[in-house]
């Protein structure tokens with residue numbers, strides 16, 4: 001421990017990113033404190049990953065048990081499936097309480113000091129915390145900023161938290177409207193449309209860009225639309241923006257052309273979920289005391305070692321991780337960044353490699369990917385002078401998926417034709433979120449389709465969908 005500072009490391013923000021960094025800092029022998037103004041565990045534990053997955057798990061069961069045709073195919077009949085909305089909401093809340101307590105205790109057990117209050121930089125290696133007992137000034141050899149993000153509500157949209165709300169409120173499942181408009185077809189829009197339709201709510205999905213799920217690989221987005229949207233009670237409005245949303249009963253939504261801003265339609269619905277992305281929580285962080293400026297959208301500029309940048313150069317002893325860096329707004333990315341920041345603080349020099357960090361939407365069935373989409377791979381290939389290979393394999397040819405009577409879905413593998421190196425993998429189908437890990441590890445280790453095709457996969461398992469894709473790639477290679 002250094003003598004000149006109160007702490008070796010102070011982390012602002014006890015979300016998944018800050019927590020991951022704190023645990024690693026202890027392993028590294030750093031005297032560490034973490035500063036949190038809101039709920040311990042941040043977005044993921046309290047308003048994000050964890051409660052949304054609990055809602056998806058419960059509502060997914062309802063969907064499955066109400067799917068008479070699917071059950072009949074396996075010789076099962078279930079009559080009169082009912083559910084209690086508030087009990088489903090409680091399942092999510094109880095899980096949040098448990099994980100929040102586990103996270104808080106893990107910090108205590110490891111000797112990380114938790115300081116409750118708003119943290120702000122106060123110059124180099126110095127910060128203040130506005131605690132309930134007054135302002136504290138702390139010095140630290142290194143500081144990690146992990147303030148996370150908050151929902152983005154576009155101008156013209158008014159929220160009241162009851163009829164027009166963001167995921168912060170949707171996660172509580174306070175009520176089930178008959179008809180809800182969901183603005184945005186990204187992760188939150190998709191996952192909540194899965195929850196709502198399973199529980200009997202009609203959905204209108206509004207997407208500003210000219211196709212649904214614009215960040216997914218185009219083939220996967222097409223298949224996702226076929227499986228997750230078309231057969232369900234979901235109407236889609238693509239290529240229009242919600243110009244204004246007025247809360248009330250009904251909620252009034254003015255839809256407009258994104259270019260001309262002219263109104264093209266007016267919807268009257270019972271509720272509206274605004275799922276149009278998230279903004280970095282980087283205001284009032286004291287950045288000016290170290291002359292650092294957030295970018296135009298408020299994200300903290302960082303390099304791959306997670307050092308904060310000032311005019312392109314690392315600011316000594318100042319690091320930033322998680323959603324506030326805008327690299328990949330995912331919980332596991334935030335904690336991976338935290339571990340890399342701490343490693344660099346401890347002189348174990350490392351960088352984050354984003355190309356092997358997977359992502360998933362936990363719909364039924366799930367959608368997952370890692371690495372490049374096909375258009376992005378083609379762009380890279382054109383600039384570097386190699387050819388891109390792609391292959392698909394299908395769940396309907398997989399024995400385990402057939403046994404489960406859930407054989408919709410496909411895996412798409414993208415690789416370099418010259419070296420066989422995997423550049424991207426995209427899966428939609430049963431347990432896609434778990435299946436993607438194998439491809440993520442393959443990308444991290446720069447493995448080729450030839451090497452991967454030699455690994456033996458358990459039979460019969462869903463993992464054979466990727467096995468089949470590797471083997472097809474070798475034939476085509």
Ligand SMILES: Cc1cc2nc3c(=O)[nH]c(=O)nc-3n(C[C@H](O)[C@H](O)[C@H](O)COP(=O)(O)OP(=O)(O)OC[C@H]3O[C@@H](n4cnc5c(N)ncnc54)[C@H](O)[C@@H]3O)c2cc1C
Pocket residue numbers: 012013014015016017018035036037038039040041042043044045047048049050052117118119120146147148149167188281284285321322323324328329330331332333334362
């Ligand atoms: C509905 C929803 C579902 C999601 N599902 C998934 C999922 O399934 N998988 C996944 O990987 N990701 C998911 N995410 C994204 C995930 O929640 C975030 O990527 C993750 O929480 C980012 O972690 P973080 O540590 O950067 O920030 P946060 O979790 O936002 O934590 C930041 C913390 O810092 C605190 N803070 C901010 N400023 C200060 C300050 N000045 N002083 C003191 N404290 C401060 C905040 O109160 C907050 O607690 C989901 C998000 C949402 C909204």
Ligand SMILES: NC(=O)c1ccc[n+]([C@@H]2O[C@H](COP(=O)([O-])OP(=O)(O)OC[C@H]3O[C@@H](n4cnc5c(N)ncnc54)[C@H](O)[C@@H]3O)[C@@H](O)[C@H]2O)c1
Pocket residue numbers: 154183184185186187188189191206207208209213214215240241242275276277278328329330359360361362
């Ligand atoms: N399973 C997961 O990992 C998971 C789940 C939920 C959230 N998250 C994270 O949370 C973040 C936020 O999720 P999100 O779904 O809000 O954002 P997103 O960026 O994934 O999707 C937002 C969508 O809204 C559209 N949009 C924006 N403004 C619009 C407007 N005015 N009218 C109509 N459409 C508009 C965008 O084109 C985009 O398709 C994501 O970046 C994601 O990383 C992850």
